[in-house]
Amino acid sequence: MIASYNLGFCQMDIFENYVINVMNEGITVIPEYNNVFVEIANKHFKHKAFVYITHRIHSYSVDPTIYIETAKIKNLVGFAVVSNTSLQKMQTKIEKTFFGKEFRQFDTMEEALEWKDEIIKKHSLSCK
Template sequence: MITSYQLDFGLIEIFEDYIKVTMNEGVTVSPKHNCVLLEMVEKHFKNKAFLYLTHRINSYAVDPTIYLETAKIENLIGFAVVSKDPRQKKQTKLEKAFFSKELRRFDNIESALQWKDKLLKKNHKPIF
């Protein structure tokens, strides 16, 4: 891990090629949270491909329209939802309808990170 930020709505951890977010219990994720994400992207992933990983260990709500804006982040290659909660399968399907990039749910972080590596390899564009 490169660094982390404990914010009022959750914990943001920055890694070499992904950002891991663990929202606090009871939060409602809304478009205002995108401003924070954009700041993190600008600071840590400027001109560098990365994955957004949400570790859903707490119960919270997501306004799915947030994904319309999140998908506009050019260097975001995908969105991984990590949760063993079976209700997250339905939630992830709903969220995917609003997100124009890759979005998948995983039971564990290791599987999500393997997927990230595949996406990075697939999205790698050689510089000439």
């Protein structure tokens, strides 16, 4: 792990080419939270492809239109949702339509990390 942030609304852990984020119970994700994420992404991944993994272990609300702004981060090449609940699987299908880049749901963190490796590799090959 490169860095870890407790931001009051989430716990965000930064790794070489990905972020794992766990939102706090009961919050509503608002545009200001996305602004904080953009700052952290610029600090740690300025010229490097990375994947965002959200581990949805708590219940919280997301306005899916927030993904329109998140997708504007040029070097963010994929977004993974880790949750095995049917509600989250349904929510992910809606959220995906707003993102416009690779966006997948996984039941386990291991699956998400394997996918992350594939996406990073695919992106690095396409840049050569």
